[in-house]
Amino acid sequence: MTQHSPVDQNPTAPQPASSTSAHAGSGVVPDFAPVPTDRPRRRYAVAGTGHRAGMYVAALTGEHADVGELVAWLDPNPGRIDFYDAQVGRALGLDGPAGLPRYTPDGLEAMIAEQSVDVVVITSLDRTHAELVDRAMRAGADVVVEKPLTTDVEGCRRITRAVGDTGRDLVMTFNYRYAPRNSTLRQVIASGAIGEVTSVHFEWALDTVHGADYFRRWHRDKANSGGLLVHKSSHHFDLVNWWLGDDPVRVYASGALRFYGDTNAADRGLGPRPERGTGVEGDPFALDLRSDPRLEALYLASEQHDGYLRDRDVFTPGITIEDNMSVLVDYRRGATLTYSLNAHAPWEGYRVTVNGTHGRAELEVVERGFVEVDADGKVVLDPSAVPGGSPVDDLRPEGDTLVVQRHWHRAERVPIPDGIGGHGGGDAILLKDVFRRDLRLGDDPLGRAAGLRDGVRAVSVGIAANRSLTTGQAVLVDDLGLTDAGDGDRSTDATAGAGGTPVR
Ligand SMILES: NC(=O)c1ccc[n+]([C@@H]2O[C@H](COP(=O)([O-])OP(=O)(O)OC[C@H]3O[C@@H](n4cnc5c(N)ncnc54)[C@H](O)[C@@H]3O)[C@@H](O)[C@H]2O)c1
Numbered sequence: 001m002t003q004h005s006p007v008d009q010n011p012t013a014p015q016p017a018s019s020t021s022a023h024a025g026s027g028v029v030p031d032f033a034p035v036p037t038d039r040p041r042r043r044y045a046v047a048g049t050g051h052r053a054g055m056y057v058a059a060l061t062g063e064h065a066d067v068g069e070l071v072a073w074l075d076p077n078p079g080r081i082d083f084y085d086a087q088v089g090r091a092l093g094l095d096g097p098a099g100l101p102r103y104t105p106d107g108l109e110a111m112i113a114e115q116s117v118d119v120v121v122i123t124s125l126d127r128t129h130a131e132l133v134d135r136a137m138r139a140g141a142d143v144v145v146e147k148p149l150t151t152d153v154e155g156c157r158r159i160t161r162a163v164g165d166t167g168r169d170l171v172m173t174f175n176y177r178y179a180p181r182n183s184t185l186r187q188v189i190a191s192g193a194i195g196e197v198t199s200v201h202f203e204w205a206l207d208t209v210h211g212a213d214y215f216r217r218w219h220r221d222k223a224n225s226g227g228l229l230v231h232k233s234s235h236h237f238d239l240v241n242w243w244l245g246d247d248p249v250r251v252y253a254s255g256a257l258r259f260y261g262d263t264n265a266a267d268r269g270l271g272p273r274p275e276r277g278t279g280v281e282g283d284p285f286a287l288d289l290r291s292d293p294r295l296e297a298l299y300l301a302s303e304q305h306d307g308y309l310r311d312r313d314v315f316t317p318g319i320t321i322e323d324n325m326s327v328l329v330d331y332r333r334g335a336t337l338t339y340s341l342n343a344h345a346p347w348e349g350y351r352v353t354v355n356g357t358h359g360r361a362e363l364e365v366v367e368r369g370f371v372e373v374d375a376d377g378k379v380v381l382d383p384s385a386v387p388g389g390s391p392v393d394d395l396r397p398e399g400d401t402l403v404v405q406r407h408w409h410r411a412e413r414v415p416i417p418d419g420i421g422g423h424g425g426g427d428a429i430l431l432k433d434v435f436r437r438d439l440r441l442g443d444d445p446l447g448r449a450a451g452l453r454d455g456v457r458a459v460s461v462g463i464a465a466n467r468s469l470t471t472g473q474a475v476l477v478d479d480l481g482l483t484d485a486g487d488g489d490r491s492t493d494a495t496a497g498a499g500g501t502p503v504r
Helices: 053-061 078-091 105-114 126-138 153-166 180-190 233-244 262-267 293-300 427-439 452-471
Strands: 042-047 068-074 119-122 142-146 170-173 197-207 248-256 324-331 336-345 348-356 359-368 399-406
Touching: 042 053, 042 105, 053 068, 053 078, 053 427, 068 078, 068 105, 078 293, 105 126, 119 126, 126 142, 126 153, 153 452, 170 427, 170 452, 180 233, 180 348, 180 359, 180 399, 197 233, 233 248, 233 324, 233 336, 233 452, 248 452, 324 452
Parallel strands: 042 068, 042 119, 119 142, 142 170, 197 336
Antiparallel strands: 197 348, 248 324, 324 336, 348 359, 359 399
């Protein structure tokens, strides 16, 4: 088990360049006190043993095993539990699987009681988050919940009520905040270098491997994921909320399914399609689950238990989410966000422009410059595994650039320190905050730790955008009635920027 590289990466997602560093730049990783020798480890259960669970399992059997202990699994699929139970066995140096107690979702309360669970880590599909948070808290556990907090208004209300009624702790794992490039942009804004923020332009491009993935499995049904404006964009809307230290108040959205799906395929003259990618040759849209050992074990070998297909063809019927989305958001203090998300781009990355009264900041990130296809017409999931390596793309090299330009000055490049771990170097730093935050030496000047209020605020934009897509009207976030954060919330103060300085 490596110390700093939790195995979390979805094989279809690009590996961010900054995540390959073994040593983070100075100031990127906060300082923590040593663990007191007499302190018992907290007892963790994982609810949802799919791909994302891997990061927490690796953390609790590796770098953070001194503060937390994995004590139980909860998932309807025994095959995926087997996969992680075997992994834990290996990490503990056992001859076979760890044999941790396992439960199906209806046994959540029994699991918490019987295994004396302190914290439930929720890495199940999005639509199940609200119920699991609510039941876990009422059964006496704290929760760590993956984004998005939930998918709809009722989910927000249910979670808010549970936190208010129980006073339990909710940690929202917004890992993008911890990516050094995103943290550095927050520092720039909070420093006042570009003055008061007046508008933000944010464009995110998902490529035909990673973006396509949302159209292959449960995300393709809006009832499961809230669509990409909730499932994916909650990361992005959280970043803007946090960069600005402000609340979204009015949302207008436009978008549609214009590329994936059977109707679009037929309109473009695409012939008959297979039902799934595994076994299909020469098709760059096909995901063959046998091409990656983790995909094969977690999904192909486990589908006999629940029929969950991880590799559905992206041009089959039944998709109810959008692949092209544009959103206009007004913020309480007056700034406007113009946002777009495209899920079928030939490269992956994002561009952010922040306009202020003293100038502008521009962040450009290329996570994957192009999608490589091998001689057989199949997508290369891990270009580093190709003999001779992957060719460097001169025009669109992977990396990140942050430029600040003040009025009447030349543009200046702002250095972005190295990170560690996946997701732009954010995951490994996030995990330290998740598992050892009570040992933190001093406050985080960036206010990266997130809680209930941040989670609600992030999905509020996507939920309002979904309503706007349906009605064709702008939606006031207050009209959604998501309710205020309850007691026990540990979110960052919306009015405070980095260092406690108001972001103006
Ligand atoms: N922060 C990030 O960057 C990031 C990255 C990937 C995934 N995620 C989040 O993690 C979550 C899981 O995503 P994934 O890609 O691992 O999905 P996945 O499909 O690989 O895994 C989901 C798991 O949940 C299980 N499940 C289904 N119903 C359940 C229930 N009622 N209770 C408990 N488990 C149940 C499934 O059997 C499956 O094992 C999602 O909410 C996703 O948004 C976050």
